[in-house]
Amino acid sequence: MSTTIQLCFSNILPRCMKKQLRTRFLYLLILSSAIVVFSGNALVRSILGSSIISTQVQAFNTTSTKTDYRLFSGKKIRSFNHEYNDNRKNKTWQQEIQQFLTRTSPHFRNKSICEIHNWAVVVNFSNSVLQTAKRLSKWCIVIVVKNRPDNIKVTENIFFLNATIQNELAKISPLYKASLLYAKQHHIVQKNLGYLWTILHGATIVWDFDNDNELIVNESTFSTSLNETMEALTVPNHNSTLLNPYPFFVSNPKKLWPRGYPSQSINDSSKQIISTQTLRGLWPTKNIGIIHSLTECQVDVDSVYKSVVPGFPLRFQKISNDRNKDVKLIAPRRTFSPYNKQSTLHLRPSLWALLLPVTVSQQVSDIYRSYVMQRLMWDVGLQTAFAGSYSIKKHVDHNEHELEKEFSWKIDKLVEYLTQWSSVETSFIKRVQQLFISLYEYGYIELIDVHLIQLWLEELHLIGYTFPEIPLKYTLIVRTFAGHLYRMNKW
Structure with a gap:
C-alpha cells in the first residue's frame, strides 16, 4: 500500500507537497492505531469489569510459560503495592445473595434434603459421582459443570452449578466475577466456585472429592x-x-x-x-x-x-x-x-x-x-x-x-x-x-x-x-x- 501511495505522489504532486502529505499520512496512521489500541483496551475493561484481575491474567498468561522454574531462588523478588477496597454493604449484599439462592436453588435450602448442612463438591459429572451421591443420601452434592448433562437420572440431593447460574451469581459476588475471568485458563477455579456455593448454603462440613x-x-x-x-x-x-x-x-x-x-x-x-x-x-x-x-x-x-x-x-x-x-x-x-x-x-x-x-x-x-x-x-x-x-x-x-x-x-x-x-x-x-x-x-x-x-x-x-x-x-x-x-x- 505504501509503495502505491508513493507512486501516486510522484506522478501527480510537486515535490514540495510530497513531504507534507507523507507527514500527514503518517500522523493519521499513528493516530488511527492509537485509537484502535485504546478502544480495544476499553472494550476489554468493560467486558472483564475488573482491570486489576484482567491485567494480571494477561500478564500471567504471557510470562508463566516462559519462566524456567529451575531459576527459582526462594528469595524476595518483588513488593506488594496494591490496595484492596470492598465497599459492599453487609445487609444489602446478604439480602441479594439470599434472594438469589431462593430463586435458583429453593429445594436445597430445605432441611429435608440437607439435614445437617453437609455438602460435597466435585467438578463434572460421572457415574462415580452418582454412586457417591447415593451413599451420601442425606448430603447435598454440588457438581460444577458448564452445562447439565442430558438424559441422565440423578438423585434429588445433586445440584448442577452450571455456567448460567455462575454468570448470574457473578453479578452479585465479586469472587465469582474475578474467578470466572480466570476459569478458561485454569479449571481448578471451578472447585473454588463450588466451595463458596456450599458455604452460601450454610455448610458445616464439606467433602472435597474428584469425579x-x-x-x-x-x-x-x-x-x-x-x-x-x-x-x-x-x-x-x-x-x-x-x-x-x-x-x-x-x-x-x-x-x-x-x-x-x-x-x-x-x-x-x-x-x-x-x-x-x-x-x-x-x-x-x-x-x-x-x-x-x-x-x-x-x-x-x-x-x-x-x-x-x-x-x-x-x-x-x-x-x-x-x-x-x-x-x-x-x-x-x-x-x-x-x-x-x-x-x-x-x-x-x-x-x-x-x-x-x-x-x-x-x-x-x-x-x-x-x-x-x-x-x-x-x-x-x-x-x-x-x-x-x-x-x-x-x-x-x-x-x-x-x-x-x-x-x-x-x-x-x-x-x-x-x-x-x-x-x-x-x-x-x-x-x-x-x-x-x-x-x-x-x-x-x-x-x-x-x-x-x-x-x-x-x-x-x-x-x-x-x-x-x-x-x-x-x-x-x-x-x-x-x-x-x-x-x-x-x-
Missing part, C-alpha cells in the same frame, strides 16, 4: 467426624516439621510417600512413624480442621514412586483391627503432611482453608493449599487427621512426572519458608492475607491469588462465617501434646 473417586464407605462413617470426640492416634515425640502418614496404613511399612512430600525427606528415618512412639486416646473434634482419607488402588503418590516401586496399585489398611472403629492418625502440632482435593473432609473450623490457588500448576494446586493452610492452622490450634480409605480411584493419571517437576523443585524451599514465617497480627483474616502477600513477594504465587484470597475472606465474613481466633499464648503441654492429655490413653 473419578467413588465413595466406598457408608454415611455413618462420616457422621463419626461430627461427634464431640474421635478415636485417634498421635506421635507425641515427633521432632520434625514433616510427617509421612502413609507407612502407618500399610501392613509392610516399606518406603511409601504421598504426592507432594519433599523428596529429600523420603529417606529421613525421623519422619517415619514407629508404632512404639504413638499415643492413643480420644481427641476433641473441635481441634481438628481437616480429615484426609487415603484412596484405594490408584493411591495418591507421586510419579517417581509409581515408576520405581513394584506392586502398584496397592491398598491401605485401618489403624484399628476392629472394622467398626474408624481410628484416625493426628499429625502433631507444627507439622506438615500433604493432603489433596480427591478425598478430604473440611470441618467447619477450617472451611476458610478450602480455597485453591490458581496461579500454580493444576496438578499441584491442592498440595500448595495443604502446606499453606496447615501453616495457618498452626496459629489457631487446628490439626490435620488422616483416616483409612474412604474412596477408590477409578482413573489412572498419566504424564504426571513432567507436571510435578516444578513443584518438586520448590517444595523444600516452601516448607522451609513456611516454617520460618511468623506474624504478630492478631486478626486471623489479616494474618491470612499477610501470608498470601508474602508468598507473592517471594514468588510462590502470583497477584491473582492474593486478590482471590482477599475476596474469599471478605465474602465469608459477609456471609456470617465465624473465623477461628488466634490464642494469646499456648502452654508447654499444648505445644507438646496439643493440649488433649485429659482423655489420652483411655483406650
Whole structure:
C-alpha cells in the first residue's frame, strides 16, 4: 500500500507537497492505531469489569510459560503495592445473595434434603459421582459443570452449578466475577466456585472429592467426624516439621510417600512413624480442621514412586483391627503432611482453608493449599487427621512426572519458608492475607491469588462465617501434646 501511495505522489504532486502529505499520512496512521489500541483496551475493561484481575491474567498468561522454574531462588523478588477496597454493604449484599439462592436453588435450602448442612463438591459429572451421591443420601452434592448433562437420572440431593447460574451469581459476588475471568485458563477455579456455593448454603462440613473417586464407605462413617470426640492416634515425640502418614496404613511399612512430600525427606528415618512412639486416646473434634482419607488402588503418590516401586496399585489398611472403629492418625502440632482435593473432609473450623490457588500448576494446586493452610492452622490450634480409605480411584493419571517437576523443585524451599514465617497480627483474616502477600513477594504465587484470597475472606465474613481466633499464648503441654492429655490413653 505504501509503495502505491508513493507512486501516486510522484506522478501527480510537486515535490514540495510530497513531504507534507507523507507527514500527514503518517500522523493519521499513528493516530488511527492509537485509537484502535485504546478502544480495544476499553472494550476489554468493560467486558472483564475488573482491570486489576484482567491485567494480571494477561500478564500471567504471557510470562508463566516462559519462566524456567529451575531459576527459582526462594528469595524476595518483588513488593506488594496494591490496595484492596470492598465497599459492599453487609445487609444489602446478604439480602441479594439470599434472594438469589431462593430463586435458583429453593429445594436445597430445605432441611429435608440437607439435614445437617453437609455438602460435597466435585467438578463434572460421572457415574462415580452418582454412586457417591447415593451413599451420601442425606448430603447435598454440588457438581460444577458448564452445562447439565442430558438424559441422565440423578438423585434429588445433586445440584448442577452450571455456567448460567455462575454468570448470574457473578453479578452479585465479586469472587465469582474475578474467578470466572480466570476459569478458561485454569479449571481448578471451578472447585473454588463450588466451595463458596456450599458455604452460601450454610455448610458445616464439606467433602472435597474428584469425579473419578467413588465413595466406598457408608454415611455413618462420616457422621463419626461430627461427634464431640474421635478415636485417634498421635506421635507425641515427633521432632520434625514433616510427617509421612502413609507407612502407618500399610501392613509392610516399606518406603511409601504421598504426592507432594519433599523428596529429600523420603529417606529421613525421623519422619517415619514407629508404632512404639504413638499415643492413643480420644481427641476433641473441635481441634481438628481437616480429615484426609487415603484412596484405594490408584493411591495418591507421586510419579517417581509409581515408576520405581513394584506392586502398584496397592491398598491401605485401618489403624484399628476392629472394622467398626474408624481410628484416625493426628499429625502433631507444627507439622506438615500433604493432603489433596480427591478425598478430604473440611470441618467447619477450617472451611476458610478450602480455597485453591490458581496461579500454580493444576496438578499441584491442592498440595500448595495443604502446606499453606496447615501453616495457618498452626496459629489457631487446628490439626490435620488422616483416616483409612474412604474412596477408590477409578482413573489412572498419566504424564504426571513432567507436571510435578516444578513443584518438586520448590517444595523444600516452601516448607522451609513456611516454617520460618511468623506474624504478630492478631486478626486471623489479616494474618491470612499477610501470608498470601508474602508468598507473592517471594514468588510462590502470583497477584491473582492474593486478590482471590482477599475476596474469599471478605465474602465469608459477609456471609456470617465465624473465623477461628488466634490464642494469646499456648502452654508447654499444648505445644507438646496439643493440649488433649485429659482423655489420652483411655483406650
